[in-house]
Amino acid sequence: MDLDEFRRSLDDWLDQNEHDLRADPAAKDTLDDQMAQLAKVKRLTYEAGFMRRGWPERVGGLGGSSLLRAYLGEALTSRGLVEPGIYSLTEVLAPTMIDYARPELAATMVPRLLRGDETWCQGFSEPGTGSNLASLSCRATRTEDGWSVTGQKVWTSLAQYADRCVLLTRTGDADSAHRGITALFVDMDSPGIVVRPIETMHGAPEFSEVFFDGVVVPFERTLGEEGQGWSVAMDLLPYERSTALWHRAAYLQQRLGSLLQAAPPGELEPADVGEVAQLLYALRARSRSTQRRLAAGERLGPETSIDKVLVATAEQAVFDLVADGLATGVAVGDDPASERWRREFLYSRAATIYGGTAEIQRNIIARRLLDLGSDR
Amino acid sequence: MDGGDRDVFERSLRHAVETHSGGPLDAALLELGWTDALAAHTHEAVSILFELEGSLHASSSALDHVLACSLGLDVPPTAGYVLPPLGRRSPPGAVDGAHLAVRGLGTAGLLARETTVVVARAVNTEVAFLVPAADLVLRPVRGMDPELGLVEVSGTVAKDALRPEVVAPSWPAAVALAQLALGHQLVGAARTMLELARRHALERVQFGQPISGFQAVRHRLAETLVAIESAEAVLGAAWEDGSPTTAAVAKALAGRGARTAARHCQQVLAGIGFTTEHEFHHYARRALVLDELFGSSRSLTRELGTELLATRRLPDFAPL
Numbered sequence: 001m002d003l004d005e006f007r008r009s010l011d012d013w014l015d016q017n018e019h020d021l022r023a024d025p026a027a028k029d030t031l032d033d034q035m036a037q038l039a040k041v042k043r044l045t046y047e048a049g050f051m052r053r054g055w056p057e058r059v060g061g062l063g064g065s066s067l068l069r070a071y072l073g074e075a076l077t078s079r080g081l082v083e084p085g086i087y088s089l090t091e092v093l094a095p096t097m098i099d100y101a102r103p104e105l106a107a108t109m110v111p112r113l114l115r116g117d118e119t120w121c122q123g124f125s126e127p128g129t130g131s132n133l134a135s136l137s138c139r140a141t142r143t144e145d146g147w148s149v150t151g152q153k154v155w156t157s158l159a160q161y162a163d164r165c166v167l168l169t170r171t172g173d174a175d176s177a178h179r180g181i182t183a184l185f186v187d188m189d190s191p192g193i194v195v196r197p198i199e200t201m202h203g204a205p206e207f208s209e210v211f212f213d214g215v216v217v218p219f220e221r222t223l224g225e226e227g228q229g230w231s232v233a234m235d236l237l238p239y240e241r242s243t244a245l246w247h248r249a250a251y252l253q254q255r256l257g258s259l260l261q262a263a264p265p266g267e268l269e270p271a272d273v274g275e276v277a278q279l280l281y282a283l284r285a286r287s288r289s290t291q292r293r294l295a296a297g298e299r300l301g302p303e304t305s306i307d308k309v310l311v312a313t314a315e316q317a318v319f320d321l322v323a324d325g326l327a328t329g330v331a332v333g334d335d336p337a338s339e340r341w342r343r344e345f346l347y348s349r350a351a352t353i354y355g356g357t358a359e360i361q362r363n364i365i366a367r368r369l370l371d372l373g374s375d376r
Numbered sequence: 377m378d379g380g381d382r383d384v385f386e387r388s389l390r391h392a393v394e395t396h397s398g399g400p401l402d403a404a405l406l407e408l409g410w411t412d413a414l415a416a417h418t419h420e421a422v423s424i425l426f427e428l429e430g431s432l433h434a435s436s437s438a439l440d441h442v443l444a445c446s447l448g449l450d451v452p453p454t455a456g457y458v459l460p461p462l463g464r465r466s467p468p469g470a471v472d473g474a475h476l477a478v479r480g481l482g483t484a485g486l487l488a489r490e491t492t493v494v495v496a497r498a499v500n501t502e503v504a505f506l507v508p509a510a511d512l513v514l515r516p517v518r519g520m521d522p523e524l525g526l527v528e529v530s531g532t533v534a535k536d537a538l539r540p541e542v543v544a545p546s547w548p549a550a551v552a553l554a555q556l557a558l559g560h561q562l563v564g565a566a567r568t569m570l571e572l573a574r575r576h577a578l579e580r581v582q583f584g585q586p587i588s589g590f591q592a593v594r595h596r597l598a599e600t601l602v603a604i605e606s607a608e609a610v611l612g613a614a615w616e617d618g619s620p621t622t623a624a625v626a627k628a629l630a631g632r633g634a635r636t637a638a639r640h641c642q643q644v645l646a647g648i649g650f651t652t653e654h655e656f657h658h659y660a661r662r663a664l665v666l667d668e669l670f671g672s673s674r675s676l677t678r679e680l681g682t683e684l685l686a687t688r689r690l691p692d693f694a695p696l
């Protein structure tokens with residue numbers, strides 16, 4: 001099925017099933033509500049076949065171009081049916097499983113993620129390890145029963161909802177840096193795991209700290225080989241900066257459109273509006289060519305750091321404009337619409353932090369794209 | 377144009393732009409068939425030539441051909457074109473009763489023309505007048521970038537004396553094509569500034585190390601690359617969708633991107649970049665002037681914002 005055909009049939013189907021797909025009008029738009037809505041939309045789109053397009057047959061997909069996935073996420077996001085951040089975790093974690101898990105494991109697990117039966121999380125950051133990911137210390141040791149994992153992760157998005165975790169562990173010496181890291185696929189209901197949600201600035205407990213105490217993980221749950229965890233992590237990041245990013249761009253476009261409708265006349269400066277719209281043009285144009293390269297089978301690499309800089313810049317610019325145009329609502333409004341704008345404004349502050357900070361992206365651009373040599 | 381043809385075309389253009397500028401470059405472009413290519417392969421002809429002119433600091437009257445190509449008027453091929461005044465994209469002519477008032481710019485080639493084409497706004501469309509160059513005041517511009525060879529054009533001509541008068545409904549399309557050309561030229565100039573600064577950063581040693589090791593320097597150059605790639609991406613999208621709005625966004629991003637490049641690269645080049653011993657200043661000067669042609673980044677940005685606030689809806693740009 002080509003993109004145009006997919007677009008037509010998906011749009012028709014979404015129009016016809018609008019009622020079933022919409023969130024429960026009684027829901028309050030809390031994170032719990034958003035997660036329930038996400039599971040429902042994934043299940044319905046999976047059953048109708050749309051969610052399976054663009055994924056390989058060996059993991060329950062129907063094959064076809066990855067552009068179909070990009071369009072599906074865009075359509076669901078711009079119709080306001082799913083919240084893009086939680087939706088797009090699929091785009092980050094499923095490709096990793098397909099590339100690195102044992103084939104039987106991927107074949108069993110990926111359909112559960114696509115169908116919305118399960119939530120997965122990404123356990124990279126630790127209290128002592130943020131930007132310098134290679135310094136992580138959550139340890140996995142070999143035992144007769146499998147890996148035994150002890151340590152702590154932090155700011156793990158959706159860990160409190162998650163059934164599984166793609167976890168980076170230290171299996172080499174303490175100073176083995178990126179060479180001694182192994183990626184594991186861990187069941188979150190394993191004995192020895194404690195999850196503690198963390199309140200965030202934007203008011204939704206989006207992430208948690210996760211404690212591991214002698215958690216046993218079977219060897220066949222290793223992603224890639226022992227010591228290959230760094231490659232798993234590095235190969236995951238371009239996914240985060242391609243399809244997931246296209247979805248985010250669609251969301252930003254939808255929100256800027258809503259702002260134009262909602263802002264009282266005279267509150268927005270034309271020059272500011274023009275500049276933000278231009279940033280979105282640039283983001284969409286750049287991300288579209290990345291989507292096309294991905295669909296053509298090209299391997300994505302450090303050039304996606306430019307996409308990431310653009311999305312973070314655009315997101316903050318859109319919501320800075322919101323804070324100007326809807327200043328009263330954002331600052332003192334307590335109605336549901338103002339609460340949503342405020343939550344989104346606050347969340348946009350994290351855009352230059354998660355997924356590699358703005359500074360780390362510029363380091364990558366300088367070293368890898370401009371060939372300026374090592375920065376250490 | 378397929379890949380092989382494109383390479384040959386690019387190589388011959390590169391050779392012409394490396395070895396000539398100004399009038400001799402105009403002659404070389406005619407000889408190697410760029411003007412014919414413009415009609416048949418507009419995208420390649422415009423993007424390759426203008427990016428080369430930008431990156432090699434050359435100038436020509438190719439913009440006249442770009443306007444001729446998209447306006448498609450029935451006028452003598454030797455006529456020159458009057459461009460909009462600085463900072464604007466509106467036509468250079470205004471009909472005022474029995475008079476045509478002209479205020480605009482021209483490429484260097486205009487000084488050698490006998491006849492000029494002046495597009496003017498009429499009620500619902502644009503009309504084009506053929507105006508003898510002798511009836512206009514042409515001032516060769518020195519200004520910020522003397523080597524660009526711009527000409528300032530002004531004058532008031534009795535309308536009755538002018539013939540023929542043709543409707544030029546494709547003015548917005550001509551503006552869009554000129555904006556794409558200038559966008560590529562700005563991107564070319566910005567890429568050269570980045571490369572000059574990058575090489576300098578790797579060679580210049582201070583505090584016992586190349587300054588390329590300092591994060592403040594690295595981040596300025598990274599920022600420059602992001603600005604250039606943004607403009608490049610939207611230029612590509614504009615060629616694809618053919619919309620005047622996208623072309624205007626591309627031009628604005630290219631203009632702002634080149635200004636960003638000039639600012640960061642000048643800081644990295646520091647003292648040597650402030651001298652005329654170094655070639656940086658040529659590119660910085662050019663970027664500032666090109667940003668003002670066919671709509672400056674500032675005016676285009678404000679106009680886009682005004683339009684969005686009036687319609688209160690965003691176009692669906694760059695769809696998959």
Ligand SMILES: Cc1cc2nc3c(=O)[nH]c(=O)nc-3n(C[C@H](O)[C@H](O)[C@H](O)COP(=O)(O)OP(=O)(O)OC[C@H]3O[C@@H](n4cnc5c(N)ncnc54)[C@H](O)[C@@H]3O)c2cc1C
Nearest residue numbers: 122123124125130131155156157350353354355356357359
């Ligand atoms: C909303 C949100 C969701 C998240 N979700 C997840 C998740 O699901 N899974 C997960 O593993 N993590 C997640 N994170 C964590 C995120 O990946 C880290 O916050 C991020 O990598 C930065 O690490 P840090 O916060 O420890 O900052 P640090 O690394 O301590 O950095 C602090 C500051 O120093 C700067 N800095 C650090 N090193 C350099 C350098 N070399 N050069 C220049 N400047 C530097 C940084 O840019 C930053 O400004 C999430 C974070 C947020 C905010």
